[in-house]
Amino acid sequence: MLTNVRERFLQIRIRRDEKEIKIGFFITGIIIIILLANVVYLNFFLLKNKGVANTNISPRKSSVDTIIPSPTQIQAQNQTLSPTPIPPTIAIQNTYRTTTSNTIKDYFIPLGSGTNQSSDWVDVPGAQVAIDLGQYQNVKEVHFEASVTMPTSNGSVYVRLFNVTDKHPVWNSDVSGVGNSIYTLTSPAIIYDKSAKVYQVQMKTQMQVAANLTQSRIHVTLE
Known part of the structure; x- marks a missing residue:
């Protein structure tokens, strides 16, 4: 009689453990699905924002215009930078x-x-x-x-x-x-x-x- 009671107790415990294991697998599966969904959503969001940022960035034209000096200006600069002739030094002899x-x-x-x-x-x-x-x-x-x-x-x-x-x-x-x-x-x-x-x-x-x-x-x- 004790043997029957023990076997019944073991069967009840095994069923309870199997139920808890199934519940654990179910919860784990739901968590994994949620995580995967979050990863997919984040990747999609980042790619979308990157595309928008690339669309908004356009090359700017430099505000500094290239200035090409005219021949008259070049000639004036050359005249300004030309060395001033230095008169030769004259040695003065003291007669005393x-x-x-x-x-x-x-x-x-x-x-x-x-x-x-x-x-x-x-x-x-x-x-x-x-x-x-x-x-x-x-x-x-x-x-x-x-x-x-x-x-x-x-x-x-x-x-x-x-x-x-x-x-x-x-x-x-x-x-x-x-x-x-x-x-x-x-x-x-x-x-x-x-x-x-x-x-x-x-x-x-x-x-x-x-x-x-x-x-x-x-x-x-x-x-």
Whole structure:
């Protein structure tokens, strides 16, 4: 009797399980169908929207028009961009100094000109300069130079530098000429003071004849 009850219980349980399995398969099938329908709908919707978007997109014409310059404009631009001719550089030579290998070697300090016919040493008016010869570096030697004319060519003429500041002649600056109408005189290397001094040109003639100082200068030569 117990065996019959057990078999009946098992049969009822098996039927219940089969029913639950069928219900589970049914529900699973419905879910799969719904998912497939959603996938199909989404694909259709995306394809439709993509087609609409492609239809709405059309190539736009550039708002920037191509500008082709006219021959007149090209000629004007070429004239504007053409280089301006540069005039050649003219080297100006300083008459009071000479250069060797871009290094100044000689300085000429002008003193002035004038006239004299005294037999004693007198100042030539305007032939004067204030300078410090010590400001020149690496001095090799300094000379006094004078150009003199004597229209009568009589007697001798004498020229020298005078240190007005210290009230004495500049040593070795005396130069002289005799028997000619034109003289270009250069002194030996003078002895000078290395500080600011006032230098004055003085002249005298042997026979008190007129003598013209046409040019006088101090010539500084560097090593």
